[in-house]
Amino acid sequence: MADLPRTISVREVGPRDGLQNEDPVPTQAKIELIDRLSGTGVRRIEAVSFVRPEAIPQMADADEVWRGIARAAGVRYSALVPNLRGAARALDSGVIEIEAVVSASDTHNRKNVNRSTAESLDDIAQVIALAHDRGATCQVIVSTAWGCPYEGDVPVERVVGTAGRALADGADTVSFGDTTGMATPGRVTRLVGEFRSANPDAALNLHFHNTRGTGLANVLAALELGVADFDASVGGLGGCPYAPGATGNIATEELVHMVEDMGVGTGIDLAALIEAAADAERIIGRQLPSQVLRAGPRSRTIAV
Ligand code: ZN
Numbered sequence: 001m002a003d004l005p006r007t008i009s010v011r012e013v014g015p016r017d018g019l020q021n022e023d024p025v026p027t028q029a030k031i032e033l034i035d036r037l038s039g040t041g042v043r044r045i046e047a048v049s050f051v052r053p054e055a056i057p058q059m060a061d062a063d064e065v066w067r068g069i070a071r072a073a074g075v076r077y078s079a080l081v082p083n084l085r086g087a088a089r090a091l092d093s094g095v096i097e098i099e100a101v102v103s104a105s106d107t108h109n110r111k112n113v114n115r116s117t118a119e120s121l122d123d124i125a126q127v128i129a130l131a132h133d134r135g136a137t138c139q140v141i142v143s144t145a146w147g148c149p150y151e152g153d154v155p156v157e158r159v160v161g162t163a164g165r166a167l168a169d170g171a172d173t174v175s176f177g178d179t180t181g182m183a184t185p186g187r188v189t190r191l192v193g194e195f196r197s198a199n200p201d202a203a204l205n206l207h208f209h210n211t212r213g214t215g216l217a218n219v220l221a222a223l224e225l226g227v228a229d230f231d232a233s234v235g236g237l238g239g240c241p242y243a244p245g246a247t248g249n250i251a252t253e254e255l256v257h258m259v260e261d262m263g264v265g266t267g268i269d270l271a272a273l274i275e276a277a278a279d280a281e282r283i284i285g286r287q288l289p290s291q292v293l294r295a296g297p298r299s300r301t302i303a304v
Contacts, residue, residue, distance in 0.1 A: 018237025105148035147182030181211020
């Protein structure tokens with residue numbers, strides 16, 4: 001096996017990407033989940049999205065959640081924004097780490113925000129400038145990076161080009177999002193390789209969904225290329241907006257469980273994380289897809 005990174009950085013996205021794709025839950029439950037997660041050793045939490053309540057009712061209480069969470073020492077909290085107005089709202093609320101999203105697929109981008117990928121990139125250039133003006137950082141997430149529910153495969157050159165434009169406009173980092181769970185390891189290797197060739201110094205985050213069961217295989221392919229920054233969702237919270245009933249993001253405890261056993265540090269206490277996943281399951285009121293939550297860690301033994 002190739003040399004793997006000694007450590008990776010995990011961004012917990014359950015409170016945002018996860019809960020956005022679940023039935024709405026009470027504000028206080030969201031705050032408690034985020035606070036519990038911040039006690040597991042995870043150092044980055046995507047907490048909310050500052051979107052219009054009419055667009056995404058699940059995030060209607062973003063301001064309250066953002067105000068209500070305890071700021072744990074050493075934990076960075078971020079927020080997703082859909083446009084310049086959302087960015088201003090986030091920055092006014094004191095967010096210093098924002099994420100803007102654009103779809104590499106024109107059709108998907110038009111369905112989401114009624115404009116082309118290029119038009120969204122123009123807007124995002126303004127979001128980046130505003131964030132920097134206010135002393136914040138901005139990551140640009142390129143969604144449908146491995147495929148689009150309307151167009152099918154999205155050409156690698158188009159995905160790399162979208163990310164390259166964002167970096168040229170000042171994005172601090174970029175992320176590739178497998179919004180619909182269409183990535184497989186070979187496709188991960190190809191996209192990351194092409195991106196690295198074009199942008200050897202850019203920091204890259206990868207965001208996998210386990211919609212078709214390839215989530216952790218994709219992580220492994222990326223680890224072998226030295227990628228050391230991954231999103232995951234506690235319990236595997238969330239779903240796929242285009243496939244009712246499908247599973248969501250890779251589960252954080254499954255990611256931690258796998259990579260730690262391979263000698264890749266995360267700084268996360270797996271037992272505490274599994275307890276947080278059990279909490280998430282109680283909050284949602286349905287069984288979450290995480291298999292490590294069901295079975296426990298491989299080190300668990302039965303008393304004889
Ligand atoms: Zn996602």
